[in-house]
Amino acid sequence: xxxxxxxxxxxxxxxxxxxxxxxxxxxxxxxxxxxxxxxxxxxxxxxxxxxxxxxxxxxxxxxxxxxxxxxxxxxxxxxxxxxxxxxxxxxxxxxxxxxxxxxxxxxxxxxxxxxxxxxxxxxxxxxxxxxxxxxxxxxxxxxxxxxxxxxxxxxxxxxxxxxxxxxxxxxxxxxxxxxxxxxxxxxxxxxxxxxxxxxxxxxxxxxxxxxxxxxx
Amino acid sequence: xxxxxxxxxxxxxxxxxxxxxxxxxxxxxxxxxxxxxxxxxxxxxxxxxxxxxxxxxxxxxxxxxxxxxxxxxxxxxxxxxxxxxxxxxxxxxxxxxxxxxxxxxxxxxxxxxxxxxxxxxxxxxxxxxxxxxxxxxxxxxxxxxxxxxxxxxxxxxxxxxxxxxxxxxxxxxxxxxxxxxxxxxxxxxxxxxxxxxxxxxxxxxxxxxxxxxxxx
DNA sequence: GCTTCAATACCCTGTTCTGGGTAGTTTGTC
DNA sequence: GACAAACTACCCAGAACAGGGTATTGAAGC
Numbered sequence: 001x002x003x004x005x006x007x008x009x010x011x012x013x014x015x016x017x018x019x020x021x022x023x024x025x026x027x028x029x030x031x032x033x034x035x036x037x038x039x040x041x042x043x044x045x046x047x048x049x050x051x052x053x054x055x056x057x058x059x060x061x062x063x064x065x066x067x068x069x070x071x072x073x074x075x076x077x078x079x080x081x082x083x084x085x086x087x088x089x090x091x092x093x094x095x096x097x098x099x100x101x102x103x104x105x106x107x108x109x110x111x112x113x114x115x116x117x118x119x120x121x122x123x124x125x126x127x128x129x130x131x132x133x134x135x136x137x138x139x140x141x142x143x144x145x146x147x148x149x150x151x152x153x154x155x156x157x158x159x160x161x162x163x164x165x166x167x168x169x170x171x172x173x174x175x176x177x178x179x180x181x182x183x184x185x186x187x188x189x190x191x192x193x194x195x196x197x198x199x200x201x202x203x204x205x206x207x208x209x210x211x212x213x214x215x216x
Numbered sequence: 217x218x219x220x221x222x223x224x225x226x227x228x229x230x231x232x233x234x235x236x237x238x239x240x241x242x243x244x245x246x247x248x249x250x251x252x253x254x255x256x257x258x259x260x261x262x263x264x265x266x267x268x269x270x271x272x273x274x275x276x277x278x279x280x281x282x283x284x285x286x287x288x289x290x291x292x293x294x295x296x297x298x299x300x301x302x303x304x305x306x307x308x309x310x311x312x313x314x315x316x317x318x319x320x321x322x323x324x325x326x327x328x329x330x331x332x333x334x335x336x337x338x339x340x341x342x343x344x345x346x347x348x349x350x351x352x353x354x355x356x357x358x359x360x361x362x363x364x365x366x367x368x369x370x371x372x373x374x375x376x377x378x379x380x381x382x383x384x385x386x387x388x389x390x391x392x393x394x395x396x397x398x399x400x401x402x403x404x405x406x407x408x409x410x411x412x413x414x415x416x417x418x419x420x421x422x423x424x425x426x427x428x429x430x431x432x
Numbered sequence: 433g434c435t436t437c438a439a440t441a442c443c444c445t446g447t448t449c450t451g452g453g454t455a456g457t458t459t460g461t462c
Numbered sequence: 463g464a465c466a467a468a469c470t471a472c473c474c475a476g477a478a479c480a481g482g483g484t485a486t487t488g489a490a491g492c
Contacts, residue, residue, distance in 0.1 A: 140360060
């Protein structure tokens with residue numbers, strides 16, 4: 001370990017010198033936090049992650065030149081899954097913020113916040129929370145519930161629904177026929193009708209639509 | 217319409233008389249909010265939803281006798297998808313809270329809160345947000361990212377990855393070849409290799425695996 | 433210099449799918 | 463009892479796919 005156990009290590013990736021130094025100072029002025037490394041480019045962070053022992057938290061600018069913060073996020077997730085990433089953003093209500101959360105960020109920090117607020121967000125993460133406002137939380141929830149409950153209605157009949165499910169399970173038409181005690185020709189008919197209702201022209205497209213829109 | 221347009225209608229489902237009346241009063245004392253109906257049982261709410269025009273928001277006790285709040289939630293989602301549901305809970309850090317969010321609730325309200333806090337939560341929802349604390353938000357995020365990135369590694373090469381993406385977009389082998397300036401036979405070779413690496417035997421299975429395990 | 437791997441390209445054969453039909457039988461609803 | 467919708471089954475032709483090969487080229491690593 002580079003630091004004694006009791007210190008929580010926090011790295012910073014931010015191309016603006018001033019902000020980067022401010023963040024470093026704020027972190028270091030806390031008795032139990034330390035900013036052992038900071039970077040102006042995402043690429044340098046990746047290199048460091050492959051050599052050094054990873055930090056608890058990374059503060060990452062969302063709009064970096066070169067490799068973007070979101071791209072960098074993916075690298076971090078695979079190099080050090082335990083590291084939590086807080087995104088730094090100018091606009092709270094940015095689509096990029098939401099995108100980051102989808103990519104595995106744990107929350108975000110709006111630039112230009114008070115020192116108190118910066119430390120608070122870090123503490124929220126260390127405390128097992130996710131710093132975000134209610135509106136972003138709603139976006140996440142909405143997207144989340146799309147995974148959980150179906151929406152669109154293509155008026156599939158019961159049989160068609162059943163066949164769509166088998167389709168997603170990788171059954172061939174012949175296998176479906178065997179499973180459902182039908183003629184393969186009947187299954188083919190149902191498939192044609194499913195395609196028409198979903199406005200697709202191949203099993204692949206049907207499966208993608210079924211999975212993406214939670215039809216199954 | 218039962219109420220003039222400018223009033224936001226909010227229903228309450230809570231078996232405790234006292235709390236129910238408190239909530240009614242708090243809502244009605246706001247100039248633009250009205251509590252036109254309240255129930256002590258979820259079953260009565262369902263009945264009402266089938267007859268009356270649905271409210272903007274329902275405050276729902278999470279631990280009702282008879283039909284539980286979460287069960288009721290499912291009925292609300294299908295009867296009136298536009299209605300937002302705020303759960304009423306005793307413990308903030310309850311698994312049931314999280315369960316409710318999965319079932320489509322938009323947030324929650326801890327019982328015993330100040331009048332100010334109750335109104336604030338309602339306003340957050342009306343304002344397009346989702347009232348929840350950072351810890352719950354983290355739970356949602358974690359669950360969410362489980363859907364988004366389980367990240368298995370099948371060691372696909374760059375070309376194979378590229379072809380898998382086109383596959384998910386519904387391209388035929390011939391179309392892929394045109395898109396990538398390759399011979400259709402080359403695409404076929406890559407497809408075979410992809411199948412072998414993903415341990416599948418058809419496009420359908422490959423697409424399902426790619427979407428389910430977020431390989432794309 | 434040798435090896436390994438990715439990427440490219442081809443052959444062949446049999447299977448499966450797609451999309452255009454038609455048509456009889458159930459089933460549910462008014 | 464009438465009618466619509468759903469379910470069933472079939473024909474056909476052309477396209478696409480799956481799976482078994484082989485082979486060349488160029489770049490990366492040892």
